[in-house]
Amino acid sequence: MVASGAASIAPGTVYFLDNSSLSFKPKSGGGRMTSSDGSIVTGSSARDPARVTEIQGAWWIHGHWPMDDMWPGSRPEDDADCKTLFYNIIHDYKEGTHERTRSLPKPPFAHTSAHIESRRQGASDDADQRYKLFVFGDSFADTGNVPMSDKSGTSRAWYYPYGSSDYDHDKKPTGRFSNGMVQSDFVAKILGRDESPPAERLRGQNGVDPFGMNFAVGGAGAYEVSREAPTLGEQIDKFMRLVRHGIIDEDLKDSVALVAFSGSHDYARVNMSSYADIVAVAKNVVDTIADGVDRLQELGVQKVLVNSLPPLGCRPWWSRSNNYTACYGPQDVVTSVHNMYLKQKLGESDTILLLDLNTIFIKIIVSHGSSPFKHRFTPCCDSFDPVGYCGQEDEDGDVQYSVCSVPDQSFYWDYMHPTQAGWKAVMEQLEEPIKGFLDI
Known part of the structure; x- marks a missing residue:
């Protein structure tokens, strides 16, 4: 500010x-x-x-x-x-x-x-300054909205080894579900910023950056949540209240929203043996995302970036069944059905850009000989317990996980999320499409 x-x-x-x-x-x-x-x-x-x-x-x-x-x-x-x-x-x-x-x-x-020399904090002299950024989603984009509490699978992003490669934040955990920057940070960089706008939960501490705000919460879902985390609709409700109250400038014509859901929670309980069940859940999830995008645009948000679903079966949570050597095929049916409906709903708009994470993840992870990562399926931070989590300790404080020596050689950080290097590789391939879409 x-x-x-x-x-x-x-x-x-x-x-x-x-x-x-x-x-x-x-x-x-x-x-x-x-x-x-x-x-x-x-x-x-x-x-x-x-x-x-x-x-x-x-x-x-x-x-x-x-x-x-x-x-x-x-x-x-x-x-x-x-x-x-x-x-x-x-x-x-x-x-x-x-x-x-x-x-x-x-x-x-x-x-x-x-x-007061700049409307937006952290701007470089040659940065494009037109767009505010508002972020919605889950742990792919969260930068600190999960409350800090005693270490658990939910709050783990506030504890070592999370943030351990984040030199911009003194290698300390910041509530990001990675060893460093996450997707919303790299979108912000494309807009000429240093990092994502601040997490909404921290606005009482840090104030409101006129560049935007991050509403994404780890554990959230577009349609379904596994715990007390806000759905996409509830995140947009909060955004709408802040606009109505003047906390966020009601002039949103120069703004872009990122809707970034990983699918982890929306599809956590889908019946993988029933194609009809997969289709039914996918329609509900996609309809909810489309409704959320409509609401954002009705509020005045000019442009919206929407993630496609990445290949769920390639995540370490599933690829470990193949000893971290290949994707788990059945999960990719969910990805295909979701992305098909998403394209039908949102793929023909001049004000919406679908970010094709599925194609890019597959190109990086599956393509032999062309991946910049030595470890494509194995997580850098691997729990000893198959149902444990990165950063877990036992009652005596002994670590129950291992961390790779060179995180930049791994695409995945933990069982679900890319490393900072992984996100960087993905967003580098999306930079030109995003810039073209936003005319920057």
Whole structure:
């Protein structure tokens, strides 16, 4: 939200702008005071509304306002959105938009100057800056939306060895289901960013990046979920609320959405011996994805990227039945049926691009002699327990997994997810189609 090296935008901060004439009015009147040196304006009491006012070229925000006066139906977890509202006020002013009524909870007292030089955080000088990115899906794209908790198969992405090759984050786990970057990060790189926009769950801590937001949650499904993780529809519901409340800019014409589901949960309980059951489940899943895309476009999202299903039978979870030497054929029936219906539903639109993960995964994994990976089926992080997970420890703290010495030589990181190098190889082949689709 601010230029590299500057403090993050937050209430209680002085900002120096090029212009001067913005006032911020809450829903009801309130007094204000000016300090003796003329540098601060604030409410006249702790219950007075917050104000943003220009004084000697500086903008100051301070005060308190109850959350239920901000908008109907607001939730306690929205308290931290005050910094986003402040950003929107400043941004609207710089874009020439007229005064907008807002009110803010009481911020922590701070006094930090920063120059607002860029609408989007982490932009390189020559990056294409047109598109905001909004991400929906599961662990293929999640960058920290699964809550951190005691280590388990669900929360494992917050623990070593996850993130162990992620030099951009000091080789520490960040909630990504890989040893480093995941698909949403590489889509963001194609748009000229350093990484995916922040996870929605962390917006109270990090604020809202005007470049976009990531709603994907590990364990989610488009239609079916195996635990308390939001479906695609529920992720879009949250996105819609944030747009309606002004937390996300309602102007979405320069935006692109990534819908990235791996199929792990939607097809977890399908009857593989029944083609009719596979077809029925696939139709439900694809219809749900298509409905979600329609909703995003009705909200104003301009372009949508949608994953095809990758070859499920090539994942280590299934290929281990062949000693990690070949894909498990029956699972690929699911992939074929899903992708056939997906193409029928979404393949003829100028505003939707299907990302053909199936073809690219197969080209990398199955094609003999042309794969850049020494280990195409064997996961880099392999659990000793066939139903265990990467990172698992026993009651004594002894590791119950092994990690390969050179992760970049493995396509898969764990039983389900590519390594950072695997995702890089996949997205390199999708970079030109995406750029052509977005005209960048």
